[in-house]
Amino acid sequence: MNQTVNRNYSAKELIRRFLPYLMKYRKLLFFDLFCASLTTLCDIVLPRIMSTLTNTAMYEPAALTVGLIGKLAALYVVLRLVDAAAYYYMCSQGHIMGVYIETDMRTDAFAHLETLSDSYYANNKIGQIMGRITNDLFDVTEFAHHCPEEFFIAAIKIVVSFVILSFSSLPLTLIIFACIPFMMYFSIKLNHAFRSATKAQRVQIGELNAQVEDSLLGQRVVKAFTAEEMEMEKFASGNQVMKELKKKRYKIMAVFNLSTRLFDGLMYVVTIIAGGLFMVHGKISAGDMVAYMLYVTTLIATVRRIVEFSEQFQMGITGIERFFEIMDTPSDITDSPDAKDIVVDGGNITFDHVTFEYPDDHNRVLHEICLDIHAGENLALVGESGGGKTTLSSLIPRFYDTTEGRILIDGQDVRDVTLKSLRSNIGIVQQDVYLFAGSVYENILYGKPDATEEEVYQAAKNANAHEFIMSLPEGYQTDIGQRGIKLSGGQKQRV
Template sequence: MKENEMKTGTLIKRFVPYYKKYTKIMVMDLFCASLTTICEMVLPLILRYITNQGLRDLASLSVKTIVSIGLFYFVLRIIDGLASFYMAYTGHVMGAAIETDMRHDAFSHLQKLSDNYFNNTKVGQIMSRITSDLFDVTEFSHHCPEEFFIAFIKTVVSFIILSRISLSLTLIIFLLIPVMAVSCIYFNLQVKRAFKHQRNHIGELNARIEDSLLGNKVVRAFANEKIEIEKFSQDNLEFLNIKRKTYKYMAAFQNTIRMFDGLMYVVVIVAGGIFMIKGLIKPGDLVAYILYVTTLLTTIRRIIEFAEQFQRGMTGIERFIELMDADIDIFDEEGAAPLKDVKGSISFNNVSFEYPDDHNPVLSHINLFIKPGEKVALVGPSGGGKTTLCNLIPRFYDPTEGKILLDGQDIRQVTLESLRSAVGVVQQEVYLFSGTVFENIEYGRPGASKEEVIEAAKLAGAHEFILGLKDGYDTYVGERGVKLSGGQKQRISIARVFLKNPPVLILDEATSALDNESEYLVSQSLERLSKGRTTLTIAHRLTTIQNADRILVLSDSRILEEGNHEELLSKRGMYYQLYNSVREAEQGAEIEE
């Protein structure tokens, strides 16, 4: 992610549209804020009236008058209480709703990003951006317009009333405010930068914790718990130092405000006292004046205290926008139409590909035609481009040159949903979601009936072992399927693809990580799965693809050899060398066993 600092105005401009759905609530919230402000601003006027009237003619103040004023003020306090309740409850709910909308948008945007984004971004950072970074937005989205609106009303009203009491004294007081504002802005910027740094490091800390916890078996296997604790301690202490720097700026910020706060009171006491001695201000007016200055300073202090929350909110919004600004590389082109009645022919026309972050060519000018229902195997040394070639078909990446056709249609001109619905992928590293066996199989076609799920499991050779589990299809598989063996997880993933029933199938080393017995069972399932489908199989164990209709040998970003098993052996080229080296390795492994 870029660390470039965004301007506050830009952030607010990007954030404001989230208020649109809640315009009525916001208007009502600001109306209630104005009511509470009016109630607060009336008290000094009441005290001014009672003080001046008492000094001028105490007999004119009757009990009835005092009680009437008291009842009037009591009614204002009731109004203030009701308005404050609305602001505290409905206003906060609005903030939480905006946070929810932003998190929904962030998660939806993540679903559209290509593999390249996830290859270059830590999951811990992503998690921070869509969870903890948005927590502060709830308070910010509610309090920001409210606090500034109240501050505006109080400042304007205070200036008008104070000017009517003493224009000269008011001008002296308000001339100090710009100086205070400049000091505040400087420290505000420092606090904002500190909070941004703090948020970034929280993401790194999350990434460290996630990495260590997910790899906890490796940590324990190598007895490296102390190393992990030490690395975490370093990151944790660095986070403390970042927070220390943040609090330093916050303390300087607050102390500056207190100094100006005290300076204003000194000016009011000295100048106001002199004005009263010279008869320029009445005693009651001076009391009201001090109360309004107190109200003004309280308002400024609240804005200052809100500054921390404001900067937290700004930081959360900035990191949210950085996520939302991540480019969507793979998207539906304008006019893209859904695929229909897919037969499964695939054409690669002069296709080249390189990863955008390193620009090393992975595929170079590939020309290939695969007939509907044909079984094609891809072999070759690691890094030869086998997986990349297959990943281009469902558009996990787009070619940097050339085009790919499915049933004669450019896959860039069809909708992603229909394209990926037509392609099934079985990978070496199976991912099962935290949930039940049934839920993981049903993921292949959400909404499928229990009978359909069971039939898919039977076809995948998984039904019997599933029934042997504690709760059958309702068995909880654990996070990433940790409660199941590798072979069991693989057969569930195959059942998932059976349920999906795609016309095009990609098998990416689906059996390479399994033991011999599991490999045999999974291979039978894959054979049933590939029947009648266009199938691309990536394999290191060459004995598993001898019956393929065609075998492609990929190396150095191009297709070096092509033919069936017997034809390639007779050529005595790279396939011949690979096949013999693999056979020797497998025979050696059997002897050791």
């Protein structure tokens, strides 16, 4: 059965496989991270400015001059201007980098989907597939941009804060920083539950999309059987499941944020108690205590930002996971390593002891079929429904591969020639005619993209379609709607 791969990927594996997409734009990324480092300067320098002002006012009041205050203020203004410029670059070019990556991944996903066989589409809902290459990849843009930035900024603030505070009092610094591992442990634990809930929600979005697509495309059937109420009940059921999944996800997020706020309070309490005792015993100055409180505030804001970002992180990771589930789905109809272009000399077709069973249910439709169709012959297959007439035709262009036996065209096994050359030499009129949204002209051109206008008109005349096309409001340029809904069944077959 050819279904989308559905297995558990570790976050480490997903990030490792995502890196080639990210590193393609390494210049943008590195400058973005450089700008991210510049945005940390104000948060790092401000506590030192306040510590300098406080200590000078308490211990050297004569040195606290307007000139000193002006210099410190000017320094902070310059840092703020640098911060603004760096933040502007991060918001603009950083997001654009994410868009580039999203576009590359969507292109790769669509290219891979084009290689998958009919078995895949028979076993996977289009709504689910659409969700994977649209909504899921939207979140990758934010992930690609914010993930490196947020963790890089957090690392700088935590390391620099630790170094600066250690010079004031290493014991007090170690006491305060001892709270961080506990906070990160609980965050990681809750992240696993959050990721599972996010993935379940994404799957249900795909199911809901598939259901809506079915209902809307089949509106004529729905109305013909007055089945509007039944369709509403089906939609309400899927919508209810979606509501419950979102409620579960938000409850996990609430627990996540609660734990963060409790740890925030714990760090402030530790700073107040430990810092106060250190001041009582003369281990740190009042200015250093002010700096400690500001650095702790910066640390808490940094950790809180990482925790808040975890929602975006999990959505991005889930999008990447669902992307690789598509990319890891094997293509079961491919060119053989030594495949050559087919050479058609007449067009004799031979079925040599062909047996076929569908891979999903192993229903054997054809058994030991031997058939020779000579060039120029017209052959009609007659039989009961489900007897294998359509299946037999589908084996020639390799929509499926034979289970046993082989099919030859002018003596060439269809599995030994390239799919492109094979299918370009076969003309097909499907039972269920599918036309693409656009004009009549564009749909006729689909079979031969480089055809001239005269060739398009001649093809329409050969199919007895020219007259009815010319009677349409805009002739060949008439828009025929999605799946050619504006044309009759016979008109669609002729186009």
